[in-house]
Amino acid sequence: MAFELPSLPYAEDALEPHIDARTMGIHHGKHHAAYTGNLNAAIEGTSLDGMSIEAILADLNAVPENIRTAVRNNGGGYANHNLFWQIMGPDGGGEPSGALADAINSAFGSFADFQSAFSAAAATRFGSGWAWLVTDGGAVSVTSTPNQDTPLMEGGTPILGIDVWEHAYYLNYQNRRPDYIAAFFNVINWDKVAELYAAAG
Amino acid sequence: MNDREGLSRRDVLKLAGSGALGLAMSGLSLADDEQFQLPPLPYAEDGLEPYIDARTMGIHHGKHHAGYTSKLNAAIEGTELAGMSIEEILGDLNAVPEDIRIAVRNNGGGYANHSLFWQIMHPAGGGEAEGELADAINSAFGSFADFKSIFSAAAAGVFGSGWAWLVADSGALSVSTTPNQDTPLMEGRTPILGLDVWEHAYYLHYQNRRADYIAAFFNVINWDKVAELYAGAG
Numbered sequence: 237m238a239f240e241l242p243s244l245p246y247a248e249d250a251l252e253p254h255i256d257a258r259t260m261g262i263h264h265g266k267h268h269a270a271y272t273g274n275l276n277a278a279i280e281g282t283s284l285d286g287m288s289i290e291a292i293l294a295d296l297n298a299v300p301e302n303i304r305t306a307v308r309n310n311g312g313g314y315a316n317h318n319l320f321w322q323i324m325g326p327d328g329g330g331e332p333s334g335a336l337a338d339a340i341n342s343a344f345g346s347f348a349d350f351q352s353a354f355s356a357a358a359a360t361r362f363g364s365g366w367a368w369l370v371t372d373g374g375a376v377s378v379t380s381t382p383n384q385d386t387p388l389m390e391g392g393t394p395i396l397g398i399d400v401w402e403h404a405y406y407l408n409y410q411n412r413r414p415d416y417i418a419a420f421f422n423v424i425n426w427d428k429v430a431e432l433y434a435a436a437g
Numbered sequence: 438m439n440d441r442e443g444l445s446r447r448d449v450l451k452l453a454g455s456g457a458l459g460l461a462m463s464g465l466s467l468a469d470d471e472q473f474q475l476p477p478l479p480y481a482e483d484g485l486e487p488y489i490d491a492r493t494m495g496i497h498h499g500k501h502h503a504g505y506t507s508k509l510n511a512a513i514e515g516t517e518l519a520g521m522s523i524e525e526i527l528g529d530l531n532a533v534p535e536d537i538r539i540a541v542r543n544n545g546g547g548y549a550n551h552s553l554f555w556q557i558m559h560p561a562g563g564g565e566a567e568g569e570l571a572d573a574i575n576s577a578f579g580s581f582a583d584f585k586s587i588f589s590a591a592a593a594g595v596f597g598s599g600w601a602w603l604v605a606d607s608g609a610l611s612v613s614t615t616p617n618q619d620t621p622l623m624e625g626r627t628p629i630l631g632l633d634v635w636e637h638a639y640y641l642h643y644q645n646r647r648a649d650y651i652a653a654f655f656n657v658i659n660w661d662k663v664a665e666l667y668a669g670a671g
Contacts, residue, residue, distance in 0.1 A: 266645040309596050362543050363617040363635070364597035383597040401597070402636035403645065411500040411637065 238276045250326040254419040256408045271313030278306035293388040312384030325425035332426040369396035395432040484560040488653040505547030512540035527622040546618030559659035570664040577610040603630035605670040629666040
């Protein structure tokens with residue numbers, strides 16, 4: 237069964253002015269759509285057909301070598317963007333509460349310290365990639381990956397991610413990646429992140 | 438000074454020196470104290486329209502290339518790398534102190550790659566290579582058309598940020614790619630043509646259509662300059 241491009245859970249202009257409608261439209265309708273199509277083309281008729289994307293990415297060594305790079309890049313792009321749309325929302329921003337807030341305070345000291353660590357990871361990823369808040373056994377940590385690699389490839393569960401490929405921000409922010417990172421905090425859907433944290437167990 | 442030839446390093450230093458007085462008066466550090474200088478574009482920002490738009494060129498040169506240049510200077514200030522050429526530095530990254538190696542790799546690569554990139558494009562560019570360079574291309578790839586498709590496929594196939602290159606190594610040519618701001622110089626080979634496929638090189642005008650940008654690039658390649666670099670690579 238083929239992977240499907242999920243619909244955006246809000247309108248393309250819903251994250252304005254922090255993320256502009258044109259960027260959202262191209263990012264979802266062209267970039268995410270292409271990863272989806274390329275992933276499906278790579279796995280069609282192989283032993284991966286029917287597996288979940290999480291199961292595929294968690295064990296890339298089991299992917300036939302002739303499609304491994306295609307699955308890594310496009311499967312990563314498929315999964316990363318699925319998460320990205322979910323953990324943003326027009327009513328986002330603010331800070332987490334409850335068990336997630338406790339885990340963040342425990343790992344980083346405070347929400348402000350987390351925000352600094354996450355922003356620095358996103359700003360210093362050279363080239364294309366992502367910065368992540370990852371949970372592994374209940375503890376949370378910040379990391380970054382190149383290109384479309386994901387913490388799923390190393391057994392961690394990403395519960396928050398920011399895309400720092402230039403396509404995620406260039407139309408509105410050009411070279412000013414730090415401004416985009418700062419704006420991202422205004423659209424984070426912490427309820428969703430908390431739900432993902434709880435589900436990761 | 439023929440603008441087709443661009444500026445020599447000495448010209449750049451002279452220009453930078455001439456502007457240094459104002460900087461000194463404003464209390465900033467002397468521009469010519471900096472080892473590496475951002476070279477001016479050898480044509481107007483809109484010189485490559487409609488293939489590469491003026492806004493992209495302005496930001497690409499004035500922000501991205503300028504950023505690599507200043508970060509490179511900051512990384513090497515006061516180290517044993519002061520006084521070395523960028524080619525020497527990048528040709529032996531293992532000799533760079535470990536605490537600045539990543540900064541030098543990324544920003545030194547970005548400095549060198551963009552310095553080459555502006556030179557190998559020109560408003561009067563396009564067409565095909567001639568002379569010895571054409572012979573070398575035909576010898577390596579079969580024909581100019583074959584070279585064009587191999588180079589274009591390489592550029593399209595870079596996943597994420599990087600560059601596609603035409604590289605000379607003892608007279609023989611090959612096409613290769615590098616991630617991020619890595620350069621063939623890091624492997625002892627001489628890039629004589631390069632195409633920046635970081636999204637910042639084309640996103641304002643082409644968005645996700647990298648293939649269109651690659652096709653357009655062939656209309657602005659300065660083959661005279663590429664031939665000069667080929668001859669200089671020996």
